[in-house]
Amino acid sequence: MSTATHLTSGKLYWPTIDAAPSSFPALERDLDCDIVVIGGGITGALVAGRLVEAGLDVVLVDRKKIGSGSTAASTALLLYEIDVPLIELKKKVGNDHAIRSYRRCRRAIDDLRDIIAGLDGCCDFVPRKSLYLASSADDVPDLKEECEARRAIGIDVDFLDASAIRADYTLDSPGALISDGAAQVDPYRLAHLLIQRSVQKGLRVFESTEVAKWDAEAGGVSLYCESGRRIRARRVVIATGYEADRWFHQPLTKTQTTYVLVSEPVESFTGWKDRCLIWETARPYLYMRTTSDGRVMIGGEDDDSTKPASPAKLGEKAATLLRKFKNMFPEISFAPAMVYSGLFESTSDGLPFIGRHPEFPNVHFALGYGGNGITFSVIAAQLLRDEFLGKKSEDADLFVFGRTK
Numbered sequence: 376m377s378t379a380t381h382l383t384s385g386k387l388y389w390p391t392i393d394a395a396p397s398s399f400p401a402l403e404r405d406l407d408c409d410i411v412v413i414g415g416g417i418t419g420a421l422v423a424g425r426l427v428e429a430g431l432d433v434v435l436v437d438r439k440k441i442g443s444g445s446t447a448a449s450t451a452l453l454l455y456e457i458d459v460p461l462i463e464l465k466k467k468v469g470n471d472h473a474i475r476s477y478r479r480c481r482r483a484i485d486d487l488r489d490i491i492a493g494l495d496g497c498c499d500f501v502p503r504k505s506l507y508l509a510s511s512a513d514d515v516p517d518l519k520e521e522c523e524a525r526r527a528i529g530i531d532v533d534f535l536d537a538s539a540i541r542a543d544y545t546l547d548s549p550g551a552l553i554s555d556g557a558a559q560v561d562p563y564r565l566a567h568l569l570i571q572r573s574v575q576k577g578l579r580v581f582e583s584t585e586v587a588k589w590d591a592e593a594g595g596v597s598l599y600c601e602s603g604r605r606i607r608a609r610r611v612v613i614a615t616g617y618e619a620d621r622w623f624h625q626p627l628t629k630t631q632t633t634y635v636l637v638s639e640p641v642e643s644f645t646g647w648k649d650r651c652l653i654w655e656t657a658r659p660y661l662y663m664r665t666t667s668d669g670r671v672m673i674g675g676e677d678d679d680s681t682k683p684a685s686p687a688k689l690g691e692k693a694a695t696l697l698r699k700f701k702n703m704f705p706e707i708s709f710a711p712a713m714v715y716s717g718l719f720e721s722t723s724d725g726l727p728f729i730g731r732h733p734e735f736p737n738v739h740f741a742l743g744y745g746g747n748g749i750t751f752s753v754i755a756a757q758l759l760r761d762e763f764l765g766k767k768s769e770d771a772d773l774f775v776f777g778r779t780k
Contacts, residue, residue, distance in 0.1 A: 381682070381683045381718070382444050382445055382448065382617060382618070382717060382718050383444075383445075383447070383448045383715055383716065383717045383718070384683045384684040384685075384689065384715060384716045384717075385684065385689050385713065385714050385715030385716055386713040386714070386715055387447050387448055387713075387715050388635075388637045388666075388670075388672065388713055388715070389447050389448075389449075389561060389562065389563035389564070390443070390447050390563060391713065392668065393561065393563055393564050396440075396441065396442065396563070396564075396567040397441070397567055397570070397571055398440070398441075398582065399441065399580040399581060399582045400581060400582070401581055401582060401583040401584050401602065402436065402581040402584040402600060402602065402604045402606070403602075403604065404604060405604055405605045405606070405607075406434055406579070406604075406605075406606045406607070407606075407607045407608070408432045408433060408434045408579070408606065408607075408608050409426075409431040409432040409433065409608065409609050409610070410426050410431050410432070410433045410434070410608055410609065410610050410611070410612060410763065411433075411434050411435075411436065411596075411598055411606050411608040411610075411611045411612070412426070412433060412434070412435045412436075412611075412612045412614055413435075413436055413437075413586055413598075413611065413612065413613050413614060413615055414435075414437060414444075414613065414614035414615040414616065414618075415435055415436070415437030415439075415440075415441040415442065415566070415570065415580070415582065416437075416441075416442055416444050416445060416446035416566055416614070416616055417442075417446045417449070417562055417565065417566050417569075417748070417749050417752050418614040418616060418741050418742075418743060418748070418751075418752040418755060418756075419435055419437070419612075419614035419615075419741075420435075420441075420442075420565075420566045420567075420569035420570050420573070421490075421569060421752045421753060421755070421756040422612055422614055422741050422752070422755060422756045422759055422760075423435045423569075423570070423573050423578055424490075424569050424572065424573045424578075424756065425756040425757065425759070425760040426612075426756075426759070426760055426763065427573045427576045427577055427578045428576065428760075429760050429763070429764055431763065432577070433573075433577075433578050433579070434578075434579045434580075434581070434606060434608070435570070435573075435578060435579070435580045435581070436580075436581045436582075436584040436585075436586060436600075436606070437581075437582050437583075437584065438583070438584065438585035438586075439582065439583065440582050440583075441566060441567060441570055441580070441582060442562075442563050442566035442567055444615075444616065444617075444618070445616050445617055445717060445718070445719070445748070446562050446563060446566050447562075447563050448635070448715060448717035449562040449717075449748065449749070450635055450662065450664060450672050450674050451559055451560045451561065451562040451565075451664075451749060452505075452557070452559060452652045452654070452662060452664055452746065453484055453487065453557055453558040453559060453560060453749055453750060454480075454484075454505055454557050454652065454654075454746065454747060454750065455477065455480040455481035455483070455484055455530075455554075455556055455557070455750065456477075456480075456505060456507065456554065456557075456747075457476065457477065457480060457725045457726065457745075457747055458721065458725040458745040458746050458747065459724055459725030459726075460517070460521050461473055461474075461477050461521060461524045461525055461528075462517065462520050462521050462524050464476065464477070464724060464725065465524075467723070467724045468724055468726075468778065472772075472773060474528050475769075475770055475773055476726060476773050477525070477528065477530065478528060478529070478530075479754055479770050479773065480747065480750050480751075480754070481530055481556055483750045483751075483753040483754050484556055484557065484558055484750065485556075486753050486757070487500075487558075487560075487749070487750075487753045488500065488502070488558065490569075490753070491560070491565070493572075494565075494568045494569070494572055495568070495571070495572065496564070496568045496571075497564075498560055498561045498564040498565040498568055499559070499560060499561040499564070499666070499667040500558060500559070500560045500565075501558060501559050501560075501667070502557070502558045503557050503558055503559055503649070503650065503651050503652050503664070504553055504554060504555060504557060504649055504651040504652070505552075505553070505554045505556070505557035505651060505652045505653075505654075506544075506551055506552075506553055506651045506652065506653045506654075507551055507552040507553075507554070507654060507655070507656070508540075508546065508548045508550075508551045508653065508654070508655040508656065509548055509549050509550040509551060509655070509656050510548075510655045510656045510657035510660075511549070511656075511657075512549045514549075514550070514656040515549050515550040517656075518534065518550050518551070518552060518656065519534055519550070521552065522534040522552055525552075525554075530554070530556075531554065531555050531556065532552050532553070532554045532555075533552070533553050533554075534550065534551070534552060535550065535551045535552070535553055536549075536550055537549050537550065543648040544646055544647060544648055545645070545646030545647075545703065545704055545705060545706060546646070546703055546704075547703075553651075557651075557652050559652065559664050559665075560749070561666075561667070562749060584600055584602065584604075585600060585601045585602075586598050586599070586600055586601075586606075587599050587600060587601045589611065589738070591735070591736040591737055591738075594609065595607060595608055595609045595610070595737055596608055596609075596610065596611050596736075596737045596738060598611065609737065610737050610738070610739060610763065611737065611738045611739065612738075612739050612740070612741055612759060613738065613739070613740045613741070613742070614740075614741045614742075614752075614755075616742065616743070616748070617630070617718050617719060617720050617744075619740065619742050622735075623732075623734075627722065627728065627742075627776075628720035628721055628722055628744055629720060629721050629722075629723075630679075630681050630718060630719075630720050631659070631677045631678065631679055631680075631681075631718070631719060631720075631721070632677065632678055632679075632680045632681065632684065632716050632717065632718055632719070633659070633674055633675065633676070633677045633716065633717055633719055634674060634675065634676045634677070634684070634689070634692040634693070634696065634714065634715070634716045635672060635673070635674040635696075635714065635715055635716070635717070636672075636673050636674070636692075636693045636696040636697060636700075636711060636713075636714045637666075637670055637671070637672050637711075637712050637713045637714070638670045638671040638672075638709045638710055638711060638712055639670065639710040639711075639712045640668055640669040640670055641665075641669050641670065641671060641707060641708060641709070642669075642708065643707070644665065644704075644707060645704075645706040645707055646704050646705075646706050646707065647665075647704055647707065650664075650665045652664050654746075659675060659676070659677035660675060661673065661674070661675040661696075661699060662674050662675060662746070663700070670712065671700065671707070671709060673696050673699070673700050674696070675696065675699075676692045676695055676696060677719075681718065683716075684716040688716075689714045689715070689716060690714070692714065692716070693711060693714040696714075697709060697711060719744070719745070720744045720745075721744050721745040722744050722745065724778075725744075725745055725747075726751075726773065726774055726778075727741075727742055727743040727744055727747075727751035727754070727755065727774050728740055728742040728744075728774060728775075728776055729741055729742070729751070729754065729755045729758050729759070729771075729774040729775075730758065730759075730762070730771060730774065730775050730776065731775075731776070732776045733776070733777070739759055739762070740776075741755035741756070741759060742755075743755065751774075754770075754774070755774075758770065758771050758774070
């Protein structure tokens with residue numbers, strides 16, 4: 376069941392600036408283990424790490440190189456804020472479901488910080504504030520309601536009016552929410568650091584190893600690789616992100632392409648207080664952050680294309696993103712360094728799919744979609760670990776298959 380999914384186009388920032396990562400061999404013999412994790416990006420690395428720490432015998436395989444898929448293209452804005460606002464999510468999934476989802480995502484940022492603190496190496500994790508801008512005056516009433524809804528469930532957030540925004544930013548916006556609890560990270564380096572630590576604890580990793588099919592059998596699953604090798608496991612975790620649709624008969628998500636423009640190092644960030652993470656109420660939305668070496672990453676201009684972006688198209692998108700940035704921050708000098716595109720998928724309620732699917736015995740999924748992929752991956756790792764250890768999680772019901780039609 377091979378796939379030729381093309382996830383990115385252009386020159387990716389993280390693999391360009393990061394030192395050569397660790398590498399692993401292809402699978403050349405049959406194996407037996409407790410758990411197989413398919414996918415070596417952030418999600419697979421987090422899930423495998425939790426399972427290894429729990430004492431399970433885990434094998435991780437990736438059809439390419441570790442972290443070379445969507446992880447390498449992620450801008451890694453670590454937000455608790457789901458793409459669907461709390462007030463809208465309540466209408467989609469109910470009050471209790473929505474509130475618990477937001478609280479769990481808020482907790483996940485702190486959980487990731489604790490995980491990173493135990494790594495042997497730096498992945499540029501930096502706490503930031505999140506600035507959620509009203510794209511038009513019509514969005515302000517909903518933004519104020521959203522502020523009160525989050526406060527009511529214990530989330531620290533404030534509403535800024537236009538004058539308060541102008542006091543700290545060169546931004547012409549009628550309103551915004553400012554939140555603590557966000558962060559940024561180098562996702563490519565993080566994935567490799569997570570894998571390296573897990574290998575020290577017994578994780579077996581194989582790159583350039585594609586799983587072609589699997590067969591459920593008594594007490595487990597047999598996976599057959601394109602190379603002819605077989606892995607026998609009690610359970611399987613699919614953590615292949617935007618490539619997971621190949622396993623389903625019907626698509627679960629909407630697929631689009633987003634575009635990212637990265638600057639050369641910037642001398643000063645005049646008008647951008649605290650270098651906070653920025654995004655907006657418009658859909659699709661503009662989003663931006665800075666990097667540890669003083670660059671700007673700005674993304675957006677999403678479209679419905681699923682084909683590799685041509686150089687001409689990347690140039691057009693870069694010009695639009697640059698123009699929008701200069702309108703927002705006219706005093707910041709932005710010299711373009713690289714531009715790229717990446718496929719992404721979103722669900723109707725903005726939430727991930729985590730857990731079992733009724734069609735696949737002994738197979739579990741960890742699929743984080745939308746703008747919260749890393750946040751959802753932290754949650755998936757925790758929920759799957761608890762399930763495999765026979766522990767009941769009060770939040771497992773939030774992200775199950777079949778919750779939406």
